[in-house]
Amino acid sequence: EPAPGLARLDELVGTFRSAGLHVEVARADHGTTLPAAVDLAAYRVIQEALTNIQKHAGTEAKAEVSVVRVGPHVEITVLDDGAGDDEDPDNGGGHGLLGMRERVTALGGTLTTGPRYGGGFRVHAILPVKTRTAARDQPGEPV
Numbered sequence: 001e002p003a004p005g006l007a008r009l010d011e012l013v014g015t016f017r018s019a020g021l022h023v024e025v026a027r028a029d030h031g032t033t034l035p036a037a038v039d040l041a042a043y044r045v046i047q048e049a050l051t052n053i054q055k056h057a058g059t060e061a062k063a064e065v066s067v068v069r070v071g072p073h074v075e076i077t078v079l080d081d082g083a084g085d086d087e088d089p090d091n092g093g094g095h096g097l098l099g100m101r102e103r104v105t106a107l108g109g110t111l112t113t114g115p116r117y118g119g120g121f122r123v124h125a126i127l128p129v130k131t132r133t134a135a136r137d138q139p140g141e142p143v
Helices: 006-018 036-056 096-106 132-137
Strands: 022-028 062-070 073-080 110-115 121-128
Touching (some): 006 022, 006 036, 036 062, 036 073, 036 096, 036 121, 096 110, 096 121
Antiparallel strands (some): 062 073, 073 121
16 A cells, blocks of 8 residues: 555544544645655644644644645644643653654654644644655756
8 A cells, every 4th residue: 555645634634533533624735746755744744743632632622734835845734722631742652743853854844843822732844845855856956
């Protein structure tokens, strides 16, 4: 089976909805073809962020996922309005936030995470639409 990517976002979100999490999705990236590594990273960031919401934000939490093409980048934002069952969304031995950050920075992107004013949590990843390797493969493209 091919590696998951944003083409399977509806399926991913559906699994969380089936488990009782209210998730809204907004996309403004249609027509954007991502390198496989970036596509996988975007999917995994959303997957991990939704998992953290399900585990830590409380049973009444609502999640919002947005995927937006902004110039040479794709921006992934996952928000929740949960009260949070604990202060540290990555406690309990997990390495979710660290893993997300490593995955994103390895591709030349950035990841910011933290509590939202008024409650909830925010995960925001900025990923390059073209990786350094993909850019080298394009004739005439600056590296």
